[in-house]
Amino acid sequence: xxxxxxxxxxxxxxxxxxxxxxxxxxxxxxxxxxxxxxxxxxxxxxxxxxxxxxxxxxxxxxxxxxxxxxxxxxxxxxxxxxxxxxxxxxxxxxxxx
Amino acid sequence: xxxxxxxxxxxxxxxxxxxxxxxxxxxxxxxxxxxxxxxxxxxxxxxxxxxxxxxxxxxxxxxxxxxxxxxxxxxxxxxxxxxxxxxxxxxxxxxxxxxxxxxxxxxxxxxxxxxxxxxxxxxxxxxxxxxxx
Numbered sequence: 001x002x003x004x005x006x007x008x009x010x011x012x013x014x015x016x017x018x019x020x021x022x023x024x025x026x027x028x029x030x031x032x033x034x035x036x037x038x039x040x041x042x043x044x045x046x047x048x049x050x051x052x053x054x055x056x057x058x059x060x061x062x063x064x065x066x067x068x069x070x071x072x073x074x075x076x077x078x079x080x081x082x083x084x085x086x087x088x089x090x091x092x093x094x095x096x097x
Numbered sequence: 098x099x100x101x102x103x104x105x106x107x108x109x110x111x112x113x114x115x116x117x118x119x120x121x122x123x124x125x126x127x128x129x130x131x132x133x134x135x136x137x138x139x140x141x142x143x144x145x146x147x148x149x150x151x152x153x154x155x156x157x158x159x160x161x162x163x164x165x166x167x168x169x170x171x172x173x174x175x176x177x178x179x180x181x182x183x184x185x186x187x188x189x190x191x192x193x194x195x196x197x198x199x200x201x202x203x204x205x206x207x208x209x210x211x212x213x214x215x216x217x218x219x220x221x222x223x224x225x226x227x228x229x230x
Contacts, residue, residue, distance in 0.1 A: 023169065023230040035104040039136070045172075054184055055124050055148055059116055059172030063107060065136055068120075068169045 001036070004091045008084065009034040009072075018048055018073040019064055025053055027062070038066035107132040110173060115140075118169040122229040124148065125161060126174065136165035147192045149199050152185050154192025169230055 013031050019040060020026045026049050029042030043061045047053055056062075107129070115129045117138065127143035140161040147154050187195075214220060 021169065023228075025170075027170075033105040035106070039105040041105040054151070054153075055116060055118070055146065056172060057183065058174045058176075060175045062170055062172035063105060063110070063136075064170050065165070065168050067166070 002091065002095070003036065004087055005038060006034060006036050008087075009038065009040075012074065012078060015074070015078050017042070019069055020071040020073065021064070021068050022070045023068070025049075027056075027064070029062070032061070035066075038069065040064045040066065040069065040072070107136070107138075107171070110171070114174045114176070116146075116172045116174055117163060118171075118230060119163065120167045120169055120228045120230050125158070125163070126155075127158075127161065129171075133165075136168050136171075138163040138165070138168065138171070147196055148184075149192060149195035151183060152187045152192060152195060154187050154189050156189055 009031065013033060015031055016028065017031050018026055018028045019042065025047065027042060027045050028048045029045035032041040032043045034040055041061070041063050045056070045060065045062055047056050110129050111132065113129060115127065117125045117140070119125065124146045125140060125143050126146055127140035129138060130141045131139035138161075140163065143158040143161040145156045145158050147156070211220075
């Protein structure tokens, strides 16, 4: 089972991220937890972009189903891209065999 | 979604008031009573909230079982955070009327768009999915 990105996100728990959903809604928040399906739980959320989505006003924490995520935006200094690339390459080799 | 610490589990959200956004664009608010590994949800004292502009209306729906694949987002409602400042609650009839008008306006613009494209010899085929969120 491909768990590389699950492990990657686990290492980012506690950091501030912006999750962009497939319906173009962007949510900024602190990464609370993630699971094998890359479902994401965010705390202290705020809807970035114009608040065309008023229903989120009373929501502080949310669970986002992994299947509806388009992007997860991370600050560059939180990610070691070289390490990630090497790990991804290794996992790809393993999966091929 | 399991008992392993650090995993995104909904166990702690049980019996709390939640808002769920569905793939067909609906918003349901209710008490989360049950979950499973597919994010299937059981909602109690559910209310369907319809938003049009700054107005909203609530339709009581009772008990809902939501199939996980239709869930976009599940948010815990913070009872302290007021939403009345910006939003205005209206009656069910009024919000349904507003929604009907909104749908009509959307269909009009769609028609105009399709006509414009047709003039240029283009056509966008209708997407297979029923997502409207």
